[in-house]
Amino acid sequence: MPPIFEHAHCGQLLVITVGGDERERERASLPCPPARPPCSMAKERSRDALLSLLPKEGNQVCADCGAPDPDWASYTLGVFICLSCSGIHRNIPHLSKVKSVRLDEWDGAQVEFMASTGNTAMRAKYESEIPPFYYKPTFSDCLLLREQWIRAKYERKEFIYIEKQEPYSAGYREGFLWKRGRDNGQFLTRKFVLSEREGALKYYNKNDAKDPKAIMKIEHLNATFQPGKIGNPHGLQITYLKDNSTRNIFIYHEDGKEMVDWFNAIRAARFHYLQVAFPGASNADLVPKLSRNYLKEGYMEKTGPKQTEGFKKRWFTMDDRRLMYFKDPLDAFARGEVFIGSKENSYKVLEGLPPPTQGNHWPHGITIVTPDRKFLFACETETEQQEWISAFQKVIGRPMLPQEYAVEAHFKHKP
Helix, strand or coil: CCCEEECCCCCCEEECCCCCHHHHHHHHHCCCCCCCCHHHHHHHHHHHHHHCCCCCCCCCECCCCCCECCCEEECCCCEEECHHHHHHHCCCCCCCCEEECCCCCCCHHHHHHHHHCCHHHHHHHHCCCCCCCCCCCCCCCCHHHHHHHHHHHHHCCCCCCHHHHHHHHCCEEEEEEEEECCCCCCEEEEEEEEECCCCEEEEECCCCCCCCCEEEEHHHCEEEECHHHHCCCCCEEEEEEECCEEEEEEEECCCHHHHHHHHHHHHHHHHHHHHHHCCCCCHHHHHHHCCCCCCEEEEEEECCCCCCCCCEEEEEEEECCEEEEECCCCCCECCEEEECCCHHHCCEEEECCCCCCCCCCCCEEEEEECCCCEEEEEECCHHHHHHHHHHHHHHHCCCCCHHHHHHHHHCCCCC
């Protein structure tokens, strides 16, 4: 029987053939290729198992904001989330602990938990009782909305226990908010009262005042978060119609939850008003009408109706079919408003300015053609020009609703 030697390093048994004693002995003394440590192989298996969960239904988008291809996960809540939402989860460490799906190490127990939960199952648990009017933010919304949505879901469990929704679903709400003064620009505390029964949001300049300073009908109310414009992370812009012209007020509260509760209370009031106004409409029809973000905002230059005046820089806001312009972004009233109808009604947008237009300092022109006249604008950059044209085309390409013909007929604009 040929002699057998044990490898000097790995213990592998080597059979020595006749006449090859020295050669085989030498081979037995050489180091063999390093074997992969068992723990490394286990980690790779865990990571592969984790990655295999991402393509499953529900896990392909962030559980909280819907952003595609989430690369992070909460291994205590069992949801896959995006990088941005993972930062919010880090602020509630008593509930959520997060890891990178690809960069961090995962043990087998954690992967098993993720496999047994996942986005679809956890949404069914934490979002089971969301009111139809409650605003579910997306990845394009401001940080405040996304943070309070995550806290409402996991920390306060507002959509598991309906009684926790009372602050925005009771039909009545009052409290003090910081409101920007129309003339001096200072923020002062004002008492606000929202009443579904009265169909209005009111505010008072003095705590003991009997009569409100302003009454804003729920029918024409809109609210949208504008932290950048207002200069406060909790800043909310409320618009309403006064004498068929748009009026703006700018408010905030130090407590983010308080501000989001006001926002959703306004949406609830709008929802219940529209349910009465349109009794046959479904929730899917009504929810998009509860509040709206502006299609586009920014500076453009404009000229007057004779198109011989010099161009002036103004702040423009495209709010559905109303194009409003202001001297300052935080002005209470628009300097003018233009109704933008549909192409079927002879509205159109053109790139450039008609010759021989002069006086514009910015080179990238836009012409809006209405049945009555042309409106001329100029943008500082080509990117801004194309974004405005896209916003105008989106509105002009949409057929007008019956009620929009009434708005067009009574519309007032100041050229």
